[in-house]
Amino acid sequence: MPLYTTEAIILRTYKLGEVDRIVVFLTRDRGKKRGVAQGARRMRSRFGGALEPLTRVGLTYFEKESRELVSMNYAEPISSPLWSVRGDALGYTGYFAELIDECALEGDADETLYRLGCSMVEALTGGAAVEPLARYFEYWLLRLQGVYPSVLACAGCGASLGRDTATSAVLMAGEARCANWKRCIGR
Numbered sequence: 001m002p003l004y005t006t007e008a009i010i011l012r013t014y015k016l017g018e019v020d021r022i023v024v025f026l027t028r029d030r031g032k033k034r035g036v037a038q039g040a041r042r043m044r045s046r047f048g049g050a051l052e053p054l055t056r057v058g059l060t061y062f063e064k065e066s067r068e069l070v071s072m073n074y075a076e077p078i079s080s081p082l083w084s085v086r087g088d089a090l091g092y093t094g095y096f097a098e099l100i101d102e103c104a105l106e107g108d109a110d111e112t113l114y115r116l117g118c119s120m121v122e123a124l125t126g127g128a129a130v131e132p133l134a135r136y137f138e139y140w141l142l143r144l145q146g147v148y149p150s151v152l153a154c155a156g157c158g159a160s161l162g163r164d165t166a167t168s169a170v171l172m173a174g175e176a177r178c179a180n181w182k183r184c185i186g187r
Contacts, residue, residue, distance in 0.1 A: 004030065007078065008059045009117045011101040013051050015041065023051055023072060024101055025059065028114045032104040035061055035070035050075040052082050053097040056121050081124035089124045092134055096120050099137075103145055112144055154178035 008025040011032070016022045021040040026032050040047045050057045060074040081093045100117050104110060116137070123133050153160055161178060 003060065003062055003073075005058070005060045006030065008033075008057055008075075009097075009100070009114065009121065010051055010053060010055045010057060010075075011097045011104075012053065013037075013040075021051060022069065025057075026100060026104050026114055026117060027059070027109070028111055029109050031108040031110060032101070032106050033061070033063075033070055034068070034106075035072040037072040037075070047072075047075050048077070049080070049082070050077045052080060052093075054093040054117070054121055054124070055080040055082065056118060079121055079125050081121060084125055084127070086127070086130075088130045089127075092130055093124065095134070096137060099141055103141060110144075113141075116140055116144065 006027045006029060008027045010023060010025050012024040014022040016036060019039050019041045021037045023035050023037050023040075024032065025035070037047050037051060039045055040051055049055070056078045057075045058078055059072065062071045062073060081089055084090070096117070100113065104113055120133070120137055124130075157178060
């Protein structure tokens with residue numbers, strides 16, 4: 001049974017029995033995992049406040065190939081938006097964690113998604129304005145998932161888009177097109 005030590009972002013927790021929790025977390029190198037934190041709901045748990053949504057933790061866990069859930073051994077918080085005293089930031093922690101959870105694939109390492117999550121933790125902890133931060137997060141999440149169209153190049157011909165008339169953009173059917181969009185439609 002291999003032991004893994006890594007940094008992770010806590011995404012969700014669920015109750016399991018009377019004293020345990022199922023924890024969903026995202027790692028840089030092993031992707032999204034689900035694990036059991038035994039005794040996490042006890043008053044004097046070794047996990048403490050490390051299992052709150054969007055908390056970045058140092059994590060140690062065991063994984064068996066035949067099991068769906070890993071066994072969490074240790075989690076120590078590195079940074080958390082919950083350390084902030086701002087109430088508006090706290091409201092967005094669950095939102096960001098839920099979106100990351102929905103977009104991350106089980107066991108599939110996605111370093112860019114992990115870095116986006118870490119940057120959100122640091123921005124919320126650092127006191128960034130929450131509304132613009134949420135829009136920034138949504139934009140990049142859609143972009144990483146391949147949903148958001150590029151605004152740097154024409155979707156039809158690939159020409160660079162800019163500010164002058166020759167390279168201006170037209171938005172058509174959710175895609176950025178160049179000034180010669182009629183020519184691009186025929187391609």
